[in-house]
């Protein structure tokens with residue numbers, strides 16, 4: 069089964085070709101066109117600018133992905149496209165592009181939930197079996213999911229305010245470091261003192277699987293302002309120590325919450341002790357190491373996809389499309405874009421929260 073995948077729900081325009089055969093799944097091509105520079109002047113992704121860039125670049129990405137794979141549309145079995153959740157203009161651009169390709173070729177469409185793409189990535193990269201526990205940590209999301217199938221997710225808990233990637237990006241902005249904030253902060257934190265600034269560990273030791281990051285971000289703001297008030301500014305070492313202290317706090321929170329979620333998961337699923345991470349924040353080596361230690365401590369396998377499949381990409385959408393297609397999912401030209409779309413449909417009440 070060969071699937072073309074399209075992704076345009078945030079600020080990356082992506083297309084990929086993934087094939088699954090008896091010997092496993094293989095990424096034949098994966099093209100990601102970023103929008104670096106386009107949003108710099110605005111301090112965040114501007115939805116209208118993002119949507120225009122997607123509309124301009126989607127066909128370029130598709131052509132490139134097919135060329136890289138050495139295939140044509142005739143070789144595809146179907147077209148998978150992110151149909152939500154995300155910025156509506158971007159999602160619509162992708163859905164429209166996929167519909168155009170479908171109308172021209174007669175290929176069936178498979179609408180894919182962007183979060184399902186992230187959540188199924190460890191099956192693409194490591195062929196792990198269902199069920200498993202997933203920690204999805206990205207710029208817009210943070211949640212623990214039990215993944216039982218391509219359409220079967222149970223949410224154990226998640227952030228009650230910001231996502232950690234958002235906190236990394238805001239803290240970087242506070243300190244005048246370049247975006248995206250995650251890699252900047254990880255770089256600064258290397259070799260710096262994580263104990264110099266005592267920052268809060270929100271919700272730690274609570275008897276549920278929820279997380280919170282907005283208080284941590286506010287504490288960083290206060291720490292910066294106190295240094296500025298006392299010394300007139302930050303030294304390089306101050307900045308590095310704030311980054312290290314912040315990253316250590318995020319590590320502690322994620323490790324504590326992971327311990328609780330994993331224990332809960334293992335109590336119900338002792339036969340498949342496996343936890344996987346996905347999302348851009350899972351690219352952070354300090355965070356990975358801490359989560360891996362928790363998994364080892366509780367006797368669970370730990371799976372973390374390679375970095376380029378952790379951040380937004382279309383290979384994960386094509387792969388999720390393959391699993392859905394095999395599950396019998398087919399869409400046609402009536403496929404609609406869903407800006408909000410929770411993975412765990414039993415939690416429809418959360419639809420308004422955006423997390």
Ligand code: ATP
Nearest residue numbers: 206207208209233248249250251347348349352380
């Ligand atoms: P979503 O997938 O939830 O819609 P998104 O598209 O912003 O959100 P990703 O592309 O998965 O998410 O991840 C981007 C986020 O990951 C950014 O917030 C970025 O700062 C963060 N990030 C990337 N690398 C690192 C790192 N090394 N350490 C911490 N955070 C990181």
Ligand code: FE
Nearest residue numbers: 186206379380
């Ligand atoms: Fe994403």
